[in-house]
Amino acid sequence: MSDEKVKRLRQADIATLAGVSVSTVSRVLANEPGISETVRRQILKVAAEHGYPVKPAAEAVAGGLALIASDGVTGGLSVFYEAIVDGLRTGASQAGMPFEIRLVREDRITPDAVRDYMRAAGAEGLFLVGIDPNEPLRDWLQVTTTPTVLVNGTDPRMQFDGVSPANFFGAYEAASRLTRAGHRRILHLSGSHRHTIRERIRGFEAAIAAVSDAEARFVSLALQGSASREAHERTAAVLAENAGFTAAFCMNDFIAVGVLEAVTEAGLRVPEDFAIIGFDDLPCALMTNPRLSTMRVDRAALAREAVSLMLSRFRNRTAAARHICQAVVAVPGGTVANAENM
The missing domain is CATH 1.10.260 (434 Repressor (Amino-terminal Domain))
Incomplete structure (x- = not known):
């Protein structure tokens, strides 16, 4: 030709x-x-x-397996992880990475179980989504040098790559929105079961400490059933004390919904008498009346960054671990006075 x-x-x-x-x-x-x-x-x-020039095929990308705690995604947090899963699938597809997902019981994540999951999926890399690895699993992942990325997770030892919202700074800003609105006695409803949540606790406490006359009460939640129902009950009990609290920062929007219900039932006006701010910007934040003021977590962005970290780890399995924090953005609503202008 x-x-x-x-x-x-x-x-x-x-x-x-x-x-x-x-x-x-x-x-x-x-x-x-x-x-x-x-x-x-x-x-x-x-x-x-027909002699058309064709580029050489790209080098094959190793496969990835995502493990997600079933007790989280099949409960109230399913909507939170849905966007993360979609983002992981999309990012893996764009990178040419074979990718599978497994729902697992977090208390049954042993090294032998993870090894079998990965073999069955033909995966070399492991995404732990919303899971903090236990000590036996940590040791096994390090000994085997298995490429691992914590998704919506933080490794305080910096032994594994990870990506998470800027939990400390997001909580700091959330609490600051309340103090800037004039609130000085503030409830903080949360659990402390994960490193990411403990970062939110630290951020909240730092913001309160930065205001000389502000004080807070930590309301610990078991989070074993409905987070909204538990938050409703605990908030109603606190309000019955007439202890002068006028605002609440909530670990997530589900908790904030329960607080709003309790405050409304107590005959308090929101936000005039009592202010509420949530976290995550879940769909329920759009359904409350007034609309919930919250902090937005970009779950799809977390997933994209996680895939990028895994690809980098495939290329260099001995590099120092990296952690990426995604900014948490304030979302105006009607449960904090003048939040839109702060």
């Missing part, structure tokens, strides 16, 4: 000859994932037969 004829060949011509769309030809020639091997081979065969 003459050089002149090769130059005239277009992707549209290959598409016609292969019986596929132009966009499919474009994706195959760019070595993008998501095309069946049968179609890919056919397009490359047509291109080769």
